[in-house]
Amino acid sequence: MTKAEHFLKVNNEEGRIDKVLTEKYPEFTRTQIQSMLKKKFILVNNKPKKANYKVQAGDEIAIIVPKEEVIEVKPENIPLTVVYEDDAIAVIYKEAGMVVHPSKGHLSGTLVNALLYHMDNLSDGSDELRPGIVHRIDKDTSGLLVIAKNNEAYEKLTQQFLDHSIEREYIALVHGEVEHEEGTIDAPIARMTNNRMKRIVAKEGRHAVTHFKRIELFEGYSLLTLNLETGRTHQIRVHMKYINHPVVGDPMYGPTDSVDIHGQFLHAGVLGFKHPETEEWVRFTQPLPDYFTKKLEKLRNNN
Secondary structure: OOEEEEEEEOOOOOOEHHHHHHHHOOOOOHHHHHHHHHOOOEEEOOEEOOOOOEOOOOOEEEEEEEOOOOOOOOOOOOOOEEEEEOOOEEEEEEOOOOOOOOEOOEOOOOHHHHHHHHOOOOOOOOOOOOOOEOOOOOOOOEEEEEEEOOHHHHHHHHHHHHHOOOEEEEEEEEEOOOOOOEEEEEOOEEEOOOOOOOEEEOOOOEOOEEEEEEEEEEOOEEEEEEEEOOOOOOHHHHHHHHOOOOEOOOOOOOOHHHOOOOOOOEEEEEEEEEOOOOOOEEEEEOOOOHHHHHHHHHHHHHO
16 A cells, blocks of 8 residues: 655654644644554654654654545445335335445445445435435344435435434334333443444433333343434444343344344334425334344244
């Protein structure tokens, strides 16, 4: 991979290396400099240093900037379940196991790859990897997503998510017998410092509220409906683990022996919002996938 490099010989500069380099190279934020130090992309006299290293006169600092890898998003003939479609929006049912948009770990087989093949028009989205994408659900979660087919629809739908006026209802099978018939989990969610993929409940986290109702009890399990007041990453999964009722089959927050080949037992079955063009309230529902209903039948028979 081609690499561009910056070189600095310390003369009058003083202080921590991350501060010195941020002032010298304003194109980098202090957070980026600290990240590059941690990844050993910055060397002092050919040796890596920590962010709190105090520069000294005569130090030779090399900043190695890896060239960004260009990710090309290609249309792919992947089956797509379209629940509703018009000139402004499409409502899609995503099966468990499908990633919503490409990333470095998932360059193909995503919902975006399928959308590019099956639809002529999509909004720009938040970046080139997310055309049409207004919101996401996790890879191992099944359920409904609204897709914006033009930029005006994208802006109006995004604003509804920011206003928390979207109706989103999930069904989850969780471990343990939930004591209360209904309740609210109001607990802030933050990214784990030692695992960037995982989230935890932490006081410094972002405001997160989940409402739940118990709709059926089994021996050792509960079936819940959940409504999101906020939309944080992994919100339901983190909140259910927090109250000691993790989602069954959750590979990240649940018991490892409950992981199912079909995905976790979490389904985004209801999606309601104001249509960005007509401004009428529209509401869509999607039944549980077969593997979910079969699991419930088995639990009912055991009971």
